[in-house]
Amino acid sequence: MSGYFGAGTRAPESELEIIMSDMPSCQFESRPRRIVIGSGGVQADFCASCSVRPTSVCSVIEPSDISRLAEVAVETIISPGRGFIEEGAPATDFFNVTSGTVKLFKALPDGRRQITGFAAPGHFLGLAVSDSYAFGAEAIDTVRVCRFSREKMGELLDDFPKLERRLLEEASNELVAAQNQMLLLGRKTARERVASFLLDQMQAGLLPGQPPPSGGRLHLPMTRGDIADYLGLTIETVSRTLSWMRAQGMIEVGKGYAITIVSTPKLEVLAAGNS
Amino acid sequence: MSGYFGAGTRAPESELEIIMSDMPSCQFESRPRRIVIGSGGVQADFCASCSVRPTSVCSVIEPSDISRLAEVAVETIISPGRGFIEEGAPATDFFNVTSGTVKLFKALPDGRRQITGFAAPGHFLGLAVSDSYAFGAEAIDTVRVCRFSREKMGELLDDFPKLERRLLEEASNELVAAQNQMLLLGRKTARERVASFLLDQMQAGLLPGQPPPSGGRLHLPMTRGDIADYLGLTIETVSRTLSWMRAQGMIEVGKGYAITIVSTPKLEVLAAGNS
DNA sequence: CTGATGGGTTGATGTAAATCAATGCGGTCA
DNA sequence: TGACCGCATTGATTTACATCAACCCATCAG
The missing domain is CATH 1.10.10.10 (Winged helix-like DNA-binding domain superfamily/Winged helix DNA-binding domain)
Incomplete structure (x- = not known):
C-alpha cells in the first residue's frame, strides 16, 4: 500500500488544503479528495498567529525562528467523520491539531474497535518509531491540523533540541494517560x-x-x-x-x-x- | 511523604546496593532495607561490561564517554516480591533493568490492581513528567537495576542529545504497546x-x-x-x-x-x- | 409530505466471566 | 512430623454487562 500522503502528490507547503468527505460517514473507502486553496509561497505569520502554539509542542520554537516552522507546516482542514490516518499505513507525517477533536483508535479484523484517545487542539499526533501508523485517526467534528512530513520534522529536531525534549514530555504525558486508561x-x-x-x-x-x-x-x-x-x-x-x-x-x-x-x-x- | 530514595540518605554512587525483603510478600509496609556492598569510588568498566547496554538506552553513549555513565549509575539488587517504586511517591530516580523481571502497576483504593506492563532487562523505567510516579514497580524475581537520579539524568541529557532521542524512541515504543493493551x-x-x-x-x-x-x-x-x-x-x-x-x-x-x-x-x- | 437514516433511550433476555467454594500440592517453619 | 501458606486447578452459582429488539426524534433527500 502506498503512503497516505504520497510525496509525489503532495501539495506545495504552507498552502491550505482541505480534505473533503463525499459521504460524511464513510471511512477510507476512497482516498481523501484534496482541495488546495491558497496559492503557494510562505506566510511568515502563519505560525506566529497560531492559536494553539502556546500550548503545543511548537511553543518551544523561539519567535525569531517561527518562520522555520511555518516553512514545513501545511494546514489541513478535515471534515467530520473523515479519517486521515489509517492504522497500518506508512507513517509519512506528523500532525498537530489546531481546532476540533480527533478520535484515535485501533481495530480488530472483525470490526471491534477501541478508541485509545481523543485529541483536542494542541495535541501532537504520529509519535511512532515504526514506519507505519499503529493507530487510525478520524475527525469527529471539523478539524484543522498542521501537517509536518517526517523528513522535515527530522531536520527541525536536529536544529531545535528543545523540540525533542518537548516531544519526550508529550510522549510521557500520553504514557501516563494510557496507564490510567488501562x-x-x-x-x-x-x-x-x-x-x-x-x-x-x-x-x-x-x-x-x-x-x-x-x-x-x-x-x-x-x-x-x-x-x-x-x-x-x-x-x-x-x-x-x-x-x-x-x-x-x-x-x-x-x-x-x-x-x-x-x-x-x-x-x-x-x-x-x-x- | 518523603522521597523513596531521599537525597540525604543516598548511598555513594557506583556502589552496589541491595534492597532486601524481610518478608517476601509484603509490599511497602516498611522502607526497603539497604545494604551497601562495594566501598565507593568509580569503576570505569562498570557500564562497559554491562550485559544489557547494547539493547538499552545506554547504547547511544559512545564507548569513550562510558565513564560518564558509570559515574551517575548505581546498581541495585532487589529481592523477589519487593516494591521499589511506589505509585504517587515523589519521582526522584530513573531505572534501567539489567536482569530479572519487574511488574509495573496501578491500583484503586480498594485494592483492585492493573498491571500495566512487565519490564525485562534493557527496559527503562520512570518516564513521567510529573514529579511523582504514576505507577508502582515491584520485582517479580531477583532484579538488578541501574539507578540514575533525576538530577544527574538531566545533566546527561544536556550532554548527550542522542540519549534524548533514544528516550523518545523508548517512550514511543511503550506508547504503541499501551495502545495494543488498551x-x-x-x-x-x-x-x-x-x-x-x-x-x-x-x-x-x-x-x-x-x-x-x-x-x-x-x-x-x-x-x-x-x-x-x-x-x-x-x-x-x-x-x-x-x-x-x-x-x-x-x-x-x-x-x-x-x-x-x-x-x-x-x-x-x-x-x-x-x- | 414521506420514507430513509443516524443517533439515542429503554426493556427483555442471554452469557462470559466473576464470585464463591472445595481440593491438591509443594514449600517452610516450628 | 504436622500445621500452615501461597499458588494453582476445577466445579457450582451469580451477575454485570452484552445482545436483541422496539421505539422516539432529528435531519435530509426526493
Whole structure:
C-alpha cells in the first residue's frame, strides 16, 4: 500500500488544503479528495498567529525562528467523520491539531474497535518509531491540523533540541494517560468508567485553549458510540449509565451533546472506585 | 511523604546496593532495607561490561564517554516480591533493568490492581513528567537495576542529545504497546487476551538479551495472579483458559512457570480475534 | 409530505466471566 | 512430623454487562 500522503502528490507547503468527505460517514473507502486553496509561497505569520502554539509542542520554537516552522507546516482542514490516518499505513507525517477533536483508535479484523484517545487542539499526533501508523485517526467534528512530513520534522529536531525534549514530555504525558486508561479498562466497572470519563472531559476543558466550561457544563463532541468504544462498553450501557447518573442527581443530560455535571464530588467517589 | 530514595540518605554512587525483603510478600509496609556492598569510588568498566547496554538506552553513549555513565549509575539488587517504586511517591530516580523481571502497576483504593506492563532487562523505567510516579514497580524475581537520579539524568541529557532521542524512541515504543493493551483490555475476550499474552511473551523472549526460547518453550516468571492483573481477568479465568488451551492442543502447561506453545498458528488465529 | 437514516433511550433476555467454594500440592517453619 | 501458606486447578452459582429488539426524534433527500 502506498503512503497516505504520497510525496509525489503532495501539495506545495504552507498552502491550505482541505480534505473533503463525499459521504460524511464513510471511512477510507476512497482516498481523501484534496482541495488546495491558497496559492503557494510562505506566510511568515502563519505560525506566529497560531492559536494553539502556546500550548503545543511548537511553543518551544523561539519567535525569531517561527518562520522555520511555518516553512514545513501545511494546514489541513478535515471534515467530520473523515479519517486521515489509517492504522497500518506508512507513517509519512506528523500532525498537530489546531481546532476540533480527533478520535484515535485501533481495530480488530472483525470490526471491534477501541478508541485509545481523543485529541483536542494542541495535541501532537504520529509519535511512532515504526514506519507505519499503529493507530487510525478520524475527525469527529471539523478539524484543522498542521501537517509536518517526517523528513522535515527530522531536520527541525536536529536544529531545535528543545523540540525533542518537548516531544519526550508529550510522549510521557500520553504514557501516563494510557496507564490510567488501562486501569479503567481492566479493573473499573461501567459506572466508574463513565464517571472517570466525565471528570476527565471536565478537566480537559479547563486546560488552556478551548472555551472554559462554566457551571459544570460540558459539550462532548463525540457520539455515545465513540464513548462506548473509548470506555470498552456498548452504546446501551453508556446510555443506561448516563440515565442512572441523571436519576441519582449527579448529572443533567441535555439535548444533543450537552451534559452538565451537577455533583462533582459524587462522580469523584464513583470514579475512585466505590461501585 | 518523603522521597523513596531521599537525597540525604543516598548511598555513594557506583556502589552496589541491595534492597532486601524481610518478608517476601509484603509490599511497602516498611522502607526497603539497604545494604551497601562495594566501598565507593568509580569503576570505569562498570557500564562497559554491562550485559544489557547494547539493547538499552545506554547504547547511544559512545564507548569513550562510558565513564560518564558509570559515574551517575548505581546498581541495585532487589529481592523477589519487593516494591521499589511506589505509585504517587515523589519521582526522584530513573531505572534501567539489567536482569530479572519487574511488574509495573496501578491500583484503586480498594485494592483492585492493573498491571500495566512487565519490564525485562534493557527496559527503562520512570518516564513521567510529573514529579511523582504514576505507577508502582515491584520485582517479580531477583532484579538488578541501574539507578540514575533525576538530577544527574538531566545533566546527561544536556550532554548527550542522542540519549534524548533514544528516550523518545523508548517512550514511543511503550506508547504503541499501551495502545495494543488498551485494545486487548477494552475489546478482546478472555481467550483472545491469554492468546495475545502468550504470543507477546514469546516475542519478547526472541529479542536480544535473555535466553532465546527454543521449541516454543516459555518460562513465565509471573504468577497467575500477575497474569490476571495484566489481562484484566481473574486468576480462575486465566487458569481455566490455559486448561482449555491445553485441551485444544494449543499449549502444554508444565510444572511451575513453564508453558510450551505447541501451535503458534492456532494461538494467532485466537489472538487476532476469532473467538 | 414521506420514507430513509443516524443517533439515542429503554426493556427483555442471554452469557462470559466473576464470585464463591472445595481440593491438591509443594514449600517452610516450628 | 504436622500445621500452615501461597499458588494453582476445577466445579457450582451469580451477575454485570452484552445482545436483541422496539421505539422516539432529528435531519435530509426526493
